[in-house]
Amino acid sequence: MTPFAFVHSTRRVAFAPGALSQLADLAKGRNAPAVILDPFFAGEPMRERLRGLLGAAARFHAVPAQEPDTAAVEACRAFLAEAPFDLCVVIGGGSAMDAAKVARMLVSNPGDIRALAGPQGVPMRPHPSLFVAVPTTAGTGSEVSESAVIGAEGESYKLIFRSPEMTPAVALLDPELAVSAPPSVTAASGFDAITHAVEAYTARTANPMTDPIAFAAVETLWHALPRAFEHPADLAARGACLVASAQAAIAFNSANLGLAHAISGALGALHHVAHGLGNALALPWTMAFNEPELGAKGRRLAALFGAPTAAAGLARLRERLGLDLSLDSVLPDSADLDAIAAGAARSGQVRVNPRTPSLDNIRAILETMRHPTAGSDPYPVA
Numbered sequence: 171m172t173p174f175a176f177v178h179s180t181r182r183v184a185f186a187p188g189a190l191s192q193l194a195d196l197a198k199g200r201n202a203p204a205v206i207l208d209p210f211f212a213g214e215p216m217r218e219r220l221r222g223l224l225g226a227a228a229r230f231h232a233v234p235a236q237e238p239d240t241a242a243v244e245a246c247r248a249f250l251a252e253a254p255f256d257l258c259v260v261i262g263g264g265s266a267m268d269a270a271k272v273a274r275m276l277v278s279n280p281g282d283i284r285a286l287a288g289p290q291g292v293p294m295r296p297h298p299s300l301f302v303a304v305p306t307t308a309g310t311g312s313e314v315s316e317s318a319v320i321g322a323e324g325e326s327y328k329l330i331f332r333s334p335e336m337t338p339a340v341a342l343l344d345p346e347l348a349v350s351a352p353p354s355v356t357a358a359s360g361f362d363a364i365t366h367a368v369e370a371y372t373a374r375t376a377n378p379m380t381d382p383i384a385f386a387a388v389e390t391l392w393h394a395l396p397r398a399f400e401h402p403a404d405l406a407a408r409g410a411c412l413v414a415s416a417q418a419a420i421a422f423n424s425a426n427l428g429l430a431h432a433i434s435g436a437l438g439a440l441h442h443v444a445h446g447l448g449n450a451l452a453l454p455w456t457m458a459f460n461e462p463e464l465g466a467k468g469r470r471l472a473a474l475f476g477a478p479t480a481a482a483g484l485a486r487l488r489e490r491l492g493l494d495l496s497l498d499s500v501l502p503d504s505a506d507l508d509a510i511a512a513g514a515a516r517s518g519q520v521r522v523n524p525r526t527p528s529l530d531n532i533r534a535i536l537e538t539m540r541h542p543t544a545g546s547d548p549y550p551v552a
């Protein structure tokens with residue numbers, strides 16, 4: 171058996187409709203709660219509910235709606251540093267959770283934000299507060315992962331943060347908070363989750379601890395994601411997607427990701443393409459490239475999808491979610507595909523991809539991404 175390491179540092183994952191109410195028990199014995207909110211959940215009704223759960227001393231900060239950059243994290247750091255806190259709660263999507271994870275670390279590790287960045291992880295001093303994450307979308311799985319991705323304000327690259335000290339101690343999965351996500355958000359964030367699951371399942375660094383979790387996440391998302399997209403109020407589908415999203419992140423925390431994330435990362439850093447959309451553009455084609463190397467795992471995915479290949483199944487899911495788009499439609503005319511390919515090739519995720527791509531391979535995949543699949547099956551491009 172190939173040597174591996176499996177990370178499981180979230181102490182509790184609790185799932186229930188209405189799980190947000192468990193904050194009242196978590197707040198017992200703590201008297202200085204600081205709450206970071208996605209702007210969609212930052213209105214007075216939610217603040218009132220949270221004061222009821224956490225006490226009148228709870229103070230609040232709303233992060234910007236877009237994917238977080240260093241300015242958003244600095245604003246969050248300033249909020250947290252205003253007063254001591256013994257409970258830190260973040261309620262929101264991946265943007266809010268990633269901003270909160272890094273800002274909380276900056277309180278216990280004062281200094282330049284860039285000093286904490288590094289894809290392999292940087293030692294960080296722990297913060298003594300209990301850290302609770304409540305995801306409102308099924309997507310990044312940031313509530314159970316030890317990493318965060320933050321845009322560098324005014325720059326064309328993203329900073330990656332990684333430390334077990336950033337992992338929330340408690341993740342509360344509450345499908346009642348997810349039902350308000352519009353279909354476009356459900357589709358894009360959900361495709362991020364299934365990309366995590368598929369890439370964790372097929373990465374070179376996949377292992378016997380991550381494989382069952384990653385495959386279970388693929389299977390659940392394959393069935394539940396279209397239901398949540400087509401019926402936003404379906405609480406069972408929302409709950410299934412939330413659990414699978416957390417499973418996928420627990421798997422990729424140890425198994426890492428792959429070429430779709432490398433390409434999506436370059437598209438996001440260079441052209442601000444939304445993360446889930448970038449994965450949807452890339453994954454069917456990177457899967458077609460990888461599939462000759464996957465053996466039984468590729469056949470198992472194709473069988474689950476009821477498709478001739480895993481890539482074909484993922485292309486059909488993408489179409490059903492309204493994400494069968496062309497790369498050209500999301501990039502400016504001035505975009506340089508060579509620069510995007512070079513950016514993707516620099517990602518560490520390329521090294522764990524099941525088939526090692528050359529720069530020419532990545533450039534060829536980007537070329538195929540310029541057109542929707544529109545009912546045809548993706549083919550290996552190189």
Ligand SMILES: [Fe+2]
Binds near residue numbers: 431445
């Ligand atoms: Fe992702």
